[in-house]
Structures are given as C-alpha cells and as structure tokens.
Amino acid sequence: DTGVSQDPRHKITKRGQNVTFRCDPISEHNRLYWYRQTLGQGPEFLTYFQNEAQLEKSRLLSDRFSAERPKGSFSTLEIQRTEQGDSAMYLCASSLVGGQGLSPLHFGNGTRLTVT
C-alpha cells in the first residue's frame, strides 16, 4: 500500500491557461474522488468514479472542469481557462467498495494550484 499519489504538488499558472493534475489511487481501490479545499475551509466534493465510470459531478464542477479515469486506475483533472477563483488545494481520495461494504476514504497530499 503506497498510498494515494498526486502530481504535481504545486502548480502556479497564469489566468486563462489550462492545467492538468494527476492522481494515482491505492492500487486495489475501485472508487476515486476529487475534492477542492480553499483556505480555512473543509474539502468540498467535486466528482467521483467507480472504476472508469464517472458517477456523480457536483454543481461546483463548471464546464471548465473535466475529469477522467480512462482505465479505471489513475485519474486526471483538467481545468481550462483558469480563473483566480480556481486557486485552491485539489485533493484526490480513493476507497474500495465490495462485499465488505465501503472502506474509508484515503487521501493524497493534494495539488496546490495558484492562479496569478
């Protein structure tokens, strides 16, 4: 169990640019979640996948945001035409759902995005 890995740890970009983040979940986990956390707030749910299927998207996820999990393993989160309000920590989490129910979410260390 190497944990949930996120890359990059930090990203600074100029307003209007596109950015892409990557998340590698715990290998046997079939669910993957993306959250956004702004300073002084708790994480807010963005979207989640079961295997390669994206099952839910929050209304926080505007059409500038897109997430994929093409082979049911790693996931990417892309933000197009970034805005200063997109500055936040983007957290990825994974869990296993199966015969034993649902395991707790295991979080990565996040990608901190700063839009200048």
Place this chain on the structure above:
Amino acid sequence: AQSVTQLGSHVSVSEGALVLLRCNYSSSVPPYLFWYVQYPNQGLQLLLKYTSAATLVKGINGFEAEFKKSETSFHLTKPSAHMSDAAEYFCAVSDTSNTGKLIFGQGTTLQVKP
C-alpha cells in the same frame, strides 16, 4: 441533506491538557461519521470512524470520539495533548446514498502551547 457543524474554528490547549473538539451533524438516516486530521500542506489522515457499532470509538494517536444520537454529536477527545497534535481537524458525515462521498465541516485548528 447531510451537514456537519464544527463549533470553534480555533482551539488552544496547553501540552498535557484535555483536548475537546466539537462536532454536530445533521442526517436523515443513521450516519457514518469520521474524524480526519490535516497537517500543513498535506492531505487528510483518518483518525477514527463511527459505523453504527460501539458508540465510543477509539482511533489513532490516543484520540477517541463518542456518538450521541440524542445530541446529534460526535465530539473528539484526547486526555493529554501533545505538541505533535497541533493540526487541523475535520469532522465528516457520509452521504446518505451509497456513493461513499463525505461532507466535511469547516475544520478546527488545534494549537498546543508548551
């Protein structure tokens, strides 16, 4: 809809003193409840979880929490604070559907004074 309220955005205790972090939840069904800890520039680490078994839940690092249905509370305690406990703590409730999605409170920053 599920929600979580953490009372007190900042709590300060002396080293060796009791830690009490408050969490109240709102849920239309019996909830699953969690406490996570976050150190600076890191992700969230699970401290403990309540999943309708024992109402007193023991977690890592000496923390425990008690589920009180009548008070809709799930407060986190530790008998004796250590300097390494200084961090941000989040209470969360699971979504009522089977998504596994968590709804977080706004967090409480714990400061431990020497």
